[in-house]
Amino acid sequence: MKQKKTVAVKIGQMTYHISAEENSQYIEDIAQEADRLICDIRDKNPGLSTTNIAILALINTLDKKAKDDLNNSKLAENAEEYFEKYNQLNANVLSLRETCWELKKELLYYKNLCEVYEDRIDELNQISFAEKITNKLDGVLQEQKPLDKLQTSFAEIQIGSEDD
Numbered sequence: 001m002k003q004k005k006t007v008a009v010k011i012g013q014m015t016y017h018i019s020a021e022e023n024s025q026y027i028e029d030i031a032q033e034a035d036r037l038i039c040d041i042r043d044k045n046p047g048l049s050t051t052n053i054a055i056l057a058l059i060n061t062l063d064k065k066a067k068d069d070l071n072n073s074k075l076a077e078n079a080e081e082y083f084e085k086y087n088q089l090n091a092n093v094l095s096l097r098e099t100c101w102e103l104k105k106e107l108l109y110y111k112n113l114c115e116v117y118e119d120r121i122d123e124l125n126q127i128s129f130a131e132k133i134t135n136k137l138d139g140v141l142q143e144q145k146p147l148d149k150l151q152t153s154f155a156e157i158q159i160g161s162e163d164d
Contacts, residue, residue, distance in 0.1 A: 007031075012038035012050065037061065 002021040007030030020027050037057040042048070048056070059138055 009035075011035045012042070012053065 001122070004019045004021055005024055006017055006019045007024050007027045009018055009028060011031055011034045016031070018027055018031065020023070034057070037060065038053055041053045041056045041060070045053070
């Protein structure tokens with residue numbers, strides 16, 4: 001069990017000795033707030049007795065506490081709702097990460113497939129180019145006649161021009 005501490009505090013022009021288990025600074029802070037409330041009520045209502053000022057301060061404090069409790073309960077309800085939404089969003093994020101991962105794997109597959117097709121196209125282009133060169137060379141070689149057929153005599157030239 002904690003040891004009680006006694007602190008002398010001034011509230012509404014009177015000194016009180018308060019004993020509590022909390023630390024001294026906490027007790028002094030609470031007493032200072034009580035003194036502020038008492039002084040505010042006294043300044044606004046100078047004709048009230050000390051007892052009436054204390055009762056009004058107590059009522060104002062309890063009203064503030066009730067409003068704070070109501071606000072806290074609303075916050076707690078909202079916190080549960082937000083926690084559920086957070087969990088749903090977190091599940092959605094995990095699902096999207098998984099989908100993203102699957103898409104990355106699929107993209108990598110298609111990237112590799114494109115590289116294979118590009119290599120194959122390059123091979124086909126090289127073969128096609130080689131075939132074109134070969135075909136041109138074959139055509140040139142087929143059009144060439146042996147040297148003795150290319151030679152003509154003047155008589156053949158004259159006969160060919162008479163036919164024209």
